Amino acid sequence: MKLSVGKYQNELEMLCSYFHNEKVAERIWQKDYTLWSDKPDEISNRLGWLNSPASSLKLLSEINEFVSSVQKDGFKKALLLGMGGSSLAPEVFRLTFGVKEDYLDLAVLDSTDPASVKYFENNFPVEETLFIVSTKSGGTVETFSFMKYFYNQTLKKVGKEKVGNHFVAITDPNSGLETTAKELNFRKIFLNDPNIGGRYSALSLFGIVPAALIGVDVKNILQLAEAFSFTTKLNNCNDNVSAKLGLIIGLLAKNKIDKLTFINSKKLSYFGAWVEQLIAESTGKIGKGILPVVGEDILEPKQYSNDRVFVHFHLKNENDLNEKINALTNEGFPVIDISIDDYNEIGSEFFKWEFATIVASWVIKIQPFDQPNVESAKVVARKMVQEYKETGKLSELPISCEENGIKITSNFQSSSVRDQIQNFLSQLEKQNQDIPLPYVAIQAYVQMNKNNEELLQKIRTAIQQKYKIATTLGFGPRFLHSTGQLHKGDAGNGLFIQFIYDPEIDLPIPDEAGNDKSSISFGVLIKSQALGDRQALLDNNRKLITINLGKDIQSSLEKIFDCVK
CATH class of the missing domain: 3.40.50.10490 (Glucose-6-phosphate isomerase like protein; domain 1)
Structure with a gap:
């Protein structure tokens, strides 16, 4: 691992000394819950x-x-x-x-x-x-x-x-x-x-x-991971790469450099979704959080704000992104370069990031093993499902704007989709100096296929370029089990664009395995989950716009892109 952390080098060295003196690595392996909380709940029984x-x-x-x-x-x-x-x-x-x-x-x-x-x-x-x-x-x-x-x-x-x-x-x-x-x-x-x-x-x-x-070859992967795990028992940071990784991530987050941006090489690109959940769900709570940014298009350094730290994760022989990484380093952005010899080291990387995440959590003083806000969206969704079972229909959202098959629910009064979206995104220009810089999270309750993903990525990149802010893209309900905790638990600096649509097909969910009787469908379930998370975000005073794409997802997303760019 190579670190380029510029002016934070001295602070990192001081933090490494503190980590060593406090015997943090040793205490982690002793399962000492006091590193993160004064209560053992959901810590002592979460270190297996x-x-x-x-x-x-x-x-x-x-x-x-x-x-x-x-x-x-x-x-x-x-x-x-x-x-x-x-x-x-x-x-x-x-x-x-x-x-x-x-x-x-x-x-x-x-x-x-x-x-x-x-x-x-x-x-x-x-x-x-x-x-x-x-x-x-x-x-x-x-x-x-x-x-x-x-x-x-x-x-x-x-x-x-x-x-x-x-x-x-x-x-x-x-x-x-x-x-x-x-x-x-x-x-x-x-x-x-x-x-x-x-x-x-x-x-x-x-x-x-x-x-x-x-x-x-899981035997090889596990043996390599086990050998690697012994390094995490060492209190000296220079011998414990996982601890050092966690310390720098935590230190930068405390300095409002909290957008941990992964630039994974093509062959390791799929690692991103796993590490995104690990970091977001572990750190995003009680008004704090480290936002993992995965899958963003790589732009010129001038397109980024000063809340970014970049992680370049690649195989040793993959060097095609080096030029772009060097440009970011030369511009003064913190860059963490991690390379592995081959895929079999992926198990060691899982372990490294798990350990780094709990060390970063120690630095920013949060409990990494609970997820206090995840349940809130589930509670509302369950209530909606129950209402549907009793009445045969779901609550309808109030419509702020309807145009060309697109329906928008927001706090803005305008009959134009373009005005609605521009008004919503204009909030990015009003920055609160007391909290980290804003980000935009696209939450898409649509099928996760190539066409939808490409169009959503186009919208994401347009927002990223126009406002120079971090962007994330998640498919619902998948992201509810990943970044959903951070969305509701962090400092409140996110703007959320929620996409839903009207499915042309629906499938019944059996009440019991082995019996065809059904009182709810997948279409009702996913809509309940979207509306449940919407309400949970609003209950936490988050900025949110809900866009119903109607039946033609592709055409509607193209129209949204035209409104954003």
Whole structure:
């Protein structure tokens, strides 16, 4: 790791000395909760991940036996049903390593958008698909909805005797999913260490079982990660790269350089979504937060404000971004350069960032293992679902403006979509000196496909260039389990553009696995989640505009782009 931190070098060295004198690394491994809080709640029972590499290595024979049995039974595909920490590490493994010959082609379903669910139904024939139902709590509403839907689809095709053979659970002991999996006769139930939080579970069963199914050399990855983990026990910063990384991130955040901007090389680009959740959900609370910025277009140095620190993450032989990185360094921006020899070091990187995140949390004085604001959006969504079950309809948003098939809900009175958007974004020019510089978060409750992503990225880049501020892009409800905590828990410097649409297709969610009776659809669920998060943001005094794109997402997004640029 190479650091270029300019005028903060002296402060970093002083902080390193303090870290050493306070024996912070040692105390982390002793699971000393007083580093972050005066109460042990959700700390003492959340540090099991420190031992994940060693613990998972002990379970490898069981995992390999399971993979062999699945291959023997002729499964060709695996669909992981899960959210947040249960799905992001498997996605990194799949998109980084690909699929080894004769192993299962794995994909992740983490969207309640009906078109997304239908896509996987069409492209993953149930006869040859293994469904991995993955949730720590064992009660995640999205995960259970997916499970019930695909259980019923599989039941119709293969019959009651064989349906359980297509399902495997990864969960905590004594969870609701463990009970359900036993009742439905799942072929395998993996019980994870309950002392590991979701976003810290990459090297536990939640990450390693899916990785093994696609043929990743998990033994090598875990051995390298275990060897690396020993460096995090050292109190001397110069020997503990993870601690140093956390200290510099925390130090810069205290100085309002809180936009941690990842410039990942092409081959490691998928690491971003995992690290985004880890940092945002760990640090974004009680009016503080480090905003991870992933997937932004790389611009000229003059296009950035002074709230940026850049992380260049790449393979040693990937140098195509060096010129742009050097330009940022020469302009005086803090730059952290991290390179790895090959993909097998990804496990060590998971561990490095997990450790760095809890060290950064120590620096900025927050508790990294809880997520106090996540529940607020769920509460409102549940209330809306209940209302729908009782009345057969969802509450409608008041419309501030309707034009060309686009409906906008905002605090501004204007009949023009352009004026609505310009008025909303003009708030970026009124900066509060007491809090970090603003950012714009695009929250898109649409299908996560190439066309939608490209158009949303165009809008994002136009805002980034015009206002010289940090931008993020998240697909709902996926981001609710990632950056959603920070959106509601940080200093309140975010502006939120929420996109929803009117689905042309909808799919029923079975009330119970094995029974077609349904009282709610995926379309109702995702709308409830969007409206629930909207209300939670407003309850936390966040600046928000909701844009209903109607039925033609592509055309409406093009119109929005024209209004922004």
